[in-house]
Amino acid sequence: xxxxxNRLLATFAMIAFAxxxxxxxxxxKPSTQDNFGVQMARMNLWREALFRFQRAVEINPADxxxxxxxxVAFEANGDFDKARKEYLEALKLDRSNQYIxxxxxxxxxxxxxxxxRQQKEVKAASTEPATTASTTPAQTSAAVPPVVDASSAQPPxxxxxxxxxxxxxxxxxxxxxxxxxx
Numbered sequence: 664x665x666x667x668x669n670r671l672l673a674t675f676a677m678i679a680f681a682x683x684x685x686x687x688x689x690x691x692k693p694s695t696q697d698n699f700g701v702q703m704a705r706m707n708l709w710r711e712a713l714f715r716f717q718r719a720v721e722i723n724p725a726d727x728x729x730x731x732x733x734x735v736a737f738e739a740n741g742d743f744d745k746a747r748k749e750y751l752e753a754l755k756l757d758r759s760n761q762y763i764x765x766x767x768x769x770x771x772x773x774x775x776x777x778x779x780r781q782q783k784e785v786k787a788a789s790t791e792p793a794t795t796a797s798t799t800p801a802q803t804s805a806a807v808p809p810v811v812d813a814s815s816a817q818p819p820x821x822x823x824x825x826x827x828x829x830x831x832x833x834x835x836x837x838x839x840x841x842x843x844x845x
Contacts, residue, residue: 693723700732709739720749727757731766738770746770 700715713736719729734749750767757763 691722693719693726693729696722697729697732700736704732704736704739709736712736713740725756727753727760727763730756731760731763734770735766743770743774747774 696715696719700712700719703709703712703715713733716729716733716736719726720733723729730749730753734746734753737743737746737749747770750763750770753760753763754767
């Protein structure tokens with residue numbers, strides 16, 4: 664009787680374990696990495712989003728939206744050179760994608776405005792007396808590009824970065840959802 668109960672309990676435990684494991688997502692799929700990256704971006708966890716989008720690109724280097732989302736994450740992390748490279752790669756892979764086009768044009772506009780602002784700050788600092796030139800320049804807050812989730816039909820959610828040197832062009836780009844909506 665006790666053996667039967669133990670076998671029954673062991674069988675039930677194995678079934679429960681197998682069921683729990685079947686709900687795990689396959690991290691080898693680029694869409695899984697992209698979707699997780701989108702969730703992290705929505706929570707302003709841009710370093711984790713960056714990691715996930717990098718993984719998606721590694722798994723499927725021909726996915727234009729993965730490159731676009733990676734560019735958005737690089738932008739949010741302040742790495743504008745890498746963001747530009749990824750935007751250009753995304754455009755090379757899918758030149759007709761409106762999300763990528765908008766994101767890239769906003770990115771270029773942001774860089775242009777940022778350079779002009781920096782030039783004004785340098786001019787102002789050089790004309791001010793030495794006592795005020797040592798103060799730190801004001802930090803600006805820019806909108807971070809939205810990342811679109813393929814599993815929802817809703818428009819992208821835009822998040823705002825804290826007032827630190829932030830990536831992005833105003834208004835924020837609209838990355839396309841991973842794995843869908845092409």
